[in-house]
Amino acid sequence: MSDTIALPSEGLILPPGVIPTKQNAPTEAELATMDAIEKATQIPNPSGHKILCALVDVDDSFESGILKADETKRTEELTSPVLFVIKMGVSAYKDTERFPDGPWCAEGDFVLTRPYTGTRINIHGKEFRIINDDQVDGVVMDPRGISRV
Numbered sequence: 001m002s003d004t005i006a007l008p009s010e011g012l013i014l015p016p017g018v019i020p021t022k023q024n025a026p027t028e029a030e031l032a033t034m035d036a037i038e039k040a041t042q043i044p045n046p047s048g049h050k051i052l053c054a055l056v057d058v059d060d061s062f063e064s065g066i067l068k069a070d071e072t073k074r075t076e077e078l079t080s081p082v083l084f085v086i087k088m089g090v091s092a093y094k095d096t097e098r099f100p101d102g103p104w105c106a107e108g109d110f111v112l113t114r115p116y117t118g119t120r121i122n123i124h125g126k127e128f129r130i131i132n133d134d135q136v137d138g139v140v141m142d143p144r145g146i147s148r149v
Helices: 028-033 036-040 070-079
Strands: 005-007 012-014 050-055 082-088 110-112 119-123 126-132 138-140
Touching: 082 126
Parallel strands: none
Antiparallel strands: 005 012, 050 082, 050 126, 082 110, 110 138, 119 126
16 A cells, blocks of 8 residues: 555545546547556546445565565455445445445445455556445455455
């Protein structure tokens, strides 16, 4: 989580090198001024009741101070039950019969889900997940120390 950047205008924290997309697709003039990396790092807008989430970065070492192997870090990242909510689809939590108490989470929250939940996408080496709004099992304030059993 140390390599994140804050976007004060939107109150979101995103992984490095990732920029949020506009609600509407860029115009031809905007596309002409973007470089290839800027185009490729735009994150998708989730549709309907879907939620776009980022995987939470894992620590480089164990509590004992021993460094983790790259494969160990990748496995922990992929199986982590914690995701970071980046964007919500326009219909997320709008069904008042299914969600009578309102949304279960908000953009900028760390949420608990089942490992491997959702549609996995990769943008420049960083994995994101698109999950259903009803796949959120809880919200946590601080994801450090939470792991799959």
